[in-house]
Amino acid sequence: MRILFSCRPAYGHLFPLVPLARAAQQAGHEVVFAIGPSFVEKARELGFEAHASGISIGEAETEARRRHGDAEVPRLLITMFADVLPRATVRDLGVLLPRIKPDLVVYEQSDTGAAKAARDAGIPFVSHVIGRSMPPAIQRMAAGEMAWMWDGAAPADLMMGDVAIDLWPDTVRDPVVAALPTVLRQRPTAFDLDVPMPEIVTTKPLVYLTLGTVSFGETAVLRRAIDGLARLPVTVLVAVGPGDPALLGDVPANVRVAGFVPQAEVLQQAELVVHHGGTGTVLGALAAGLPQLVLPQGADQFVNADVLAETGAGAKLVGEEITADAIAAKAGHLLDDPAAREVAAATAAEIAEMPAPAAVVARLSELVQGS
Secondary structure, three states: OEEEEEEOOOHHHHHHHHHHHHHHHHOOOEEEEEEOHHHHHHHHHOOOEEEEOOOOHHHHHHHHHHHHOOOOHHHHHHHHHHHHHHHHHHHHHHHHHHHHOOOEEEEEOOOHHHHHHHHHHOOOEEEEOOOOOOOHHHHHHHHHHHHHHHOOOOOOEOOOEOEEEEOOOHHHOOHHHHOOOEEEEOOOOOOOOOOOOOOOOOOOOEEEEEOOOOHHHOHHHHHHHHHHHOOOOOEEEEEOOOOOHHHHOOOOOOEEEEOOOOHHHHHHHOOEEEEOOOHHHHHHHHHOOOOEEEOOOOOOHHHHHHHHHHHOOEEEOOHHHOOHHHHHHHHHHHHHOHHHHHHHHHHHHHHHOOOOHHHHHHHHHHHHHHO
């Protein structure tokens, strides 16, 4: 097959697709990426043919604010994801698809314009979960404005369609995804950039701190987390991703600051993860059997924080609760309390039994042959 992967130009949208894309390559299939212009070269550096398609979420937000000014967040989100973003993708894929003639389109769940373009071209398409589903209230509000994408035949979910690849284990699974007509379960598989592991020599427990590749600029939050964690008898590794480590200023002696790190390797050495609640870090920490303290900053990070707290796999601090004192107290408790570690370890065992990306590639082949 020739498979087109379509996604937004952001690390958190591209990286979750890479394990499946590489498994498809290893199975002998051709893989092509359609992604926003700013990430075309990044996709090529990962070994994929890549073409520019669509615009970034930031560009869409700018357009939504131009139209609606200081409207409430739901109005902006609906304009972005029901109109601005998908129309840009449909426009570009309308030119690209006839040229590269893929047998299948795999789109990350927010890139619904790719589903529309594939449907119009008569190409089978499958969504790839990268986070939580759209809140039901927002989906109800958006239904009318998203109808153009589905030509009056709405699927089970307006963003994920009827067929989805799901990375969430049962312990923390999204019930909306679980209820879709066809779900291909896939083990969440780590993907990291080829960067060196920071040299850390310590006999103390290692705490990994990150706000991911979007919220990394929340320097005040990172600083409070550093100040709180540094009080504990631990070593702290801070990853700021594409951010500038120097912006954090001087840090205590038991804190090490880096840019990108090989997160999977870090998690094998860590005892606790303190982070923003992004899906990749949530699933990576669970796969490593680690408790988590979540400091959500936006999007579905708040839902992830709630789920981890409700299942007992971690704890959360939100908004004004995020202080150095509270972080020190919550992190200290998680390091000493075996309960969260037991839940995480059970979830890690569940993840290990989920189908590998190679098995999902085989299922995709069956779907295309049967379409």
